[in-house]
Amino acid sequence: MADPIIAGLGVVALMGAAATIAGAAEDLESDVGSMSNPNSQVQLAPQMGNLHRIFNKAVSGEPVQMGAWAGIAGSVAFVLINALQLPVIMSIAGGAAIAALVHVAFATTSHMGRIVSQSQFNQPLFMDVVTQHLGPIAGHGFIVTFSIVGLSYLMTLPLQGFAHPFPLPFLAVLWGITIGAIGSSTGDIHYGGEREYQQYPFGGGIPVAIHGDITRKAELGARNSMDVVYFCAKYGGPVTGFAFGAIVFFSFWSTVVGALAGSSGDTPLIWGTGILFVIIILLIIINNRIEVFAREKYGPYKE
Amino acid sequence: MSAAGGPAVNPMQILALGLIGGLILLYLPVLVPLGPMLGPLLFALGAVVAIIWGADAIARVASYGLGTGVPSIGYMSLAIGVIGGIAGLAGALMFGSMSAWLGPIMGVVLAMIVGAVVALMGTQVLKMKIPILVRCTIELSGAAALSVLGFSAAIAGSLSMAAILSSVVATGFIALLFILNTMAIQHPFNACLGPQENRVRTLKLAGATAFMAMAIVGLLSLGISKAWWLVAIVGAVAWFYFIRAFIQASAKEAASVKWSGWWPEEDET
Numbered sequence: 001m002a003d004p005i006i007a008g009l010g011v012v013a014l015m016g017a018a019a020t021i022a023g024a025a026e027d028l029e030s031d032v033g034s035m036s037n038p039n040s041q042v043q044l045a046p047q048m049g050n051l052h053r054i055f056n057k058a059v060s061g062e063p064v065q066m067g068a069w070a071g072i073a074g075s076v077a078f079v080l081i082n083a084l085q086l087p088v089i090m091s092i093a094g095g096a097a098i099a100a101l102v103h104v105a106f107a108t109t110s111h112m113g114r115i116v117s118q119s120q121f122n123q124p125l126f127m128d129v130v131t132q133h134l135g136p137i138a139g140h141g142f143i144v145t146f147s148i149v150g151l152s153y154l155m156t157l158p159l160q161g162f163a164h165p166f167p168l169p170f171l172a173v174l175w176g177i178t179i180g181a182i183g184s185s186t187g188d189i190h191y192g193g194e195r196e197y198q199q200y201p202f203g204g205g206i207p208v209a210i211h212g213d214i215t216r217k218a219e220l221g222a223r224n225s226m227d228v229v230y231f232c233a234k235y236g237g238p239v240t241g242f243a244f245g246a247i248v249f250f251s252f253w254s255t256v257v258g259a260l261a262g263s264s265g266d267t268p269l270i271w272g273t274g275i276l277f278v279i280i281i282l283l284i285i286i287n288n289r290i291e292v293f294a295r296e297k298y299g300p301y302k303e
Numbered sequence: 304m305s306a307a308g309g310p311a312v313n314p315m316q317i318l319a320l321g322l323i324g325g326l327i328l329l330y331l332p333v334l335v336p337l338g339p340m341l342g343p344l345l346f347a348l349g350a351v352v353a354i355i356w357g358a359d360a361i362a363r364v365a366s367y368g369l370g371t372g373v374p375s376i377g378y379m380s381l382a383i384g385v386i387g388g389i390a391g392l393a394g395a396l397m398f399g400s401m402s403a404w405l406g407p408i409m410g411v412v413l414a415m416i417v418g419a420v421v422a423l424m425g426t427q428v429l430k431m432k433i434p435i436l437v438r439c440t441i442e443l444s445g446a447a448a449l450s451v452l453g454f455s456a457a458i459a460g461s462l463s464m465a466a467i468l469s470s471v472v473a474t475g476f477i478a479l480l481f482i483l484n485t486m487a488i489q490h491p492f493n494a495c496l497g498p499q500e501n502r503v504r505t506l507k508l509a510g511a512t513a514f515m516a517m518a519i520v521g522l523l524s525l526g527i528s529k530a531w532w533l534v535a536i537v538g539a540v541a542w543f544y545f546i547r548a549f550i551q552a553s554a555k556e557a558a559s560v561k562w563s564g565w566w567p568e569e570d571e572t
Contacts, residue, residue, distance in 0.1 A: 040371075051566030058494060060374035060486065068486045071479040075523055078474065083526025098522065102515060105546065106486070109508055110494040112553040116504075117497025122567055125557035170475030173482055222565060 004160040004263070008256035011159060015151045015252060019179075020245030022147035026066060026179050027187030027240035029140030031232045032133055032225050033057025033107055035065070036184045038192040041206075041214050043114060046123035048212030053126055055133045055225040058110045063180035065106075066144065067173050073099040073145035074152055074172025081168075088153060096146040100138040107137050133225055148175045151248065160263060161256040182244045190236025195228050250279055312502045314363060318442065321356020322411075325349045325449040329407050333462055343457040343530040344537060347520055350453025350484075351513040351541075357446030357488040358509035362502060364439035365492050373496065377489025380440065383421065384447025385481050387414025388455070389472070391448070392464045407462060411448045418444025443488070450484045451477075454516070457534055458524040470527045483519065487512040504552040510545035514538045 029035075033055050034042045042056050059065045077095030080086045086094070108130055115125050152171035155164040164171060194202055198215040218227045258272030328349030332342035357380070365373045391410025395403050422440035425431045452462070458476060459466040471477050491509040495501075521535025528534075554560050559567075 053566070060377075060489060060493060061371075064374060064378065064482060064485065068479075068482045071482050072519055075476055075479045076519075079523055079525050098519070102519070105511070105515060105542075106490060106494075109511065109546070109549060110490070112550065112557075113491075113494035113504075113508060114497060116553045116557045117495050117500045119499045119556060119558040122558045124559040124561045124566055125553065127560060127562050167473070167475035170478045173475075173478040 005256060005259050008159055008161045008259070009253070011154050011157065011162065012249060012252045012256055015154050016245050016249030018147040018151040018154075019248035020241040022144045022151070022179055022241070023182060023186075023244030024237040024241030025140045025143035025147070026062070026183035026244075027190075028229050028233055028237040029137060029144060030062050030183055030187065031191045031228050031236070032136045032140065033059075033111075034191075034225060034228070035059065036062050036192075037188045038196050041192070041196055041212060043118075044212035045214050045216070046118055046121040049121075050212060050214060050216055051121075051123050052214065052216045053129050053222040053224050054214075054216070054228075055107075055129060055137075056111050056114045057107050057137070058114050059106050061180065062184040063177045066148075066180035066183070067177035069099040069103055069141055069145050070148040070152075070176025070179070071169060071173035072102055074149045074176075075169040077149050077153075077172075078168040092146055092149045092153065095149060096142050099145045100142045103141040104134050104138045107134060129224060136226065136229065144179065145176075148172060148179055151175065161252070161259060161268060178247075179244060182247065183240050186243045187232070187236045187240040190232050190239075191228055195231050251276060254279065312359065312506060314359060317356050317359040317506075321353050321359075321446055321449070325353040325356070325446075325453065326407065326411070328352065329449070329453055329456065329462065330404075333404060339460060339528070340530045340533055343460055343524065343528050344533055346453050346462070347457035347517045347534045347538065348453075350450040350457065350520075351510075351517055353446045353449035353453060354484065354487045354513035354516065355506060355509045357443055357450065358491040358512075359502070359506060360439045360442040360446060361489055362492040362500075362505055364433065364435055364443075365496065366500075367433045367435075369433075370496075373493040374485075374489045376440070376443065377485045377493075379421065380418065380443035380447045380488070381451070381481050381485040383417045383444040384414050384449075384451050384484075385477065387411070387417055387444065388448040388451045389467075389477075392452070392462070392467065396464055403463060406464065407449075407452050410452055411445050414444040414448035415441045447484065447488065450488070451480050454480050454484070454520045457517075457520050457530075458527060460524070460528040460530075476523055479523070480520075483516050487516045499556065501552070501556060504549060504556065507545055507549040507552060511542055511549055514542035514545060518542060 035057050039058055042054050045052050073095035076098045077091040080091035080094050081088060111130055112125065115123055149172050152168055152175050155162055155171055156168060196214045197206060200210060216223055254275040255268050255272030258268035258275060261267055261271040328345045332345050361377060388410040391413045392406040395406035395409050418441045419437060422437040426436055455467045455471045456462045459470045490512050491505045494508060495505045518535050518538030521531050521538055524531040524534065
């Protein structure tokens, strides 16, 4: 048996990797469907006379959506592991596949419902938009739920610093809500503020006068949500993955390393919390330095 | 079209279907020995009618321009429903084990009381000016409690507190039921909101989301209940029926349905 701290660090690294992949995929999934903040502008566009070919996936906020899909995947995986004794990887893949099916049904009905309920503005219901976008939506969603349930499962392993007392479905729901929140807060700006209003200068905010006047034409033909994903995959997705990966990595790394001070009772937890506190202070300072540097170097947005 | 005129669906009928129908479906397997196959099926169907009732209640209250608040009031009601439902099951045991049958009714009533308190806070303290907020929040809380109780009983195979505690709460499925029923109740109106919202079409979608949740509940009871495949298959077949009806209604009511091409030229600016 290896040193428990070394084994723990290995698990933490794996969890960080899964979280990074999940974060990137989650942001891109929300971009394919125009969820969350950008959604209100896609919804508003036809009322302003701007008809479009963009997917309107008004399922709910990202946190609850991802909590539901990850919860379904985690619960089905939990059943497959315990009731059918299937291998863990296969069970998680099976759970994520069921969640992807539910995801597709919700995505289709939300797009159709929202478009049809504003038929007075003549927005056509483009069926090819529905069918073409379902694949990327389901695919990205599968990657997210697989990674989230995977890292939730790793948390329950009987290892020092892990062995979480909550059952897998519970952890999957909680982590699903967390990834949705991170994806919504970190990733949205790269679609909502940047890509959706590409014909206006970036950094000027979105004044009420231009609400609903979203970019509807692409380099060739009408813009669809796939064009949005190509753009967001360059920066918005990876930076979301980095943010979520860092959160998962640091929060578990600190308690595993905290065991160096002594592995009895609450000692690892107390030391881990202390280490985490120092990390957070450092991150606040680094964030402030980066922002001050960027403002001085590139200057404020000018009229 | 229901948007401008009165609702196309009578809210009292939906209320009766959800509350009375739901309670009958929940109590029938308790009162009449139906065996291990039919019991969970009826429990799950009780949750389905409760979800349809909840979806109608949310559509009525959210028509006052709740917008992004549609999902929020859904989660709020499910939070109340989970607390009320479990508290009702546990509270009924205070009167001795003979009165355990009181559990579901107590759960629904407790949830409705908590819902009333929350809604009165909204109208009296926060001064929210939504005329039917109190009534609809009470309805939503009752629907949420019934849906959680029904699906919990479908997984556990019985409405007893001990069975639900060991096979729904201890396994963590209760967290999924919370968020899955939230989605099933809030999604129909959230997906269909807009000036041309048609309540009949919205309720078709409510049937689809409710039966989809039922199919998943069937999968979850694999290994706990013998009737898992029956619940899952009935849920999946009924889901197919409702989502087909919803897609056909959408195609009929859309401004136009196209498989390719641009949007209409006259709107080019």
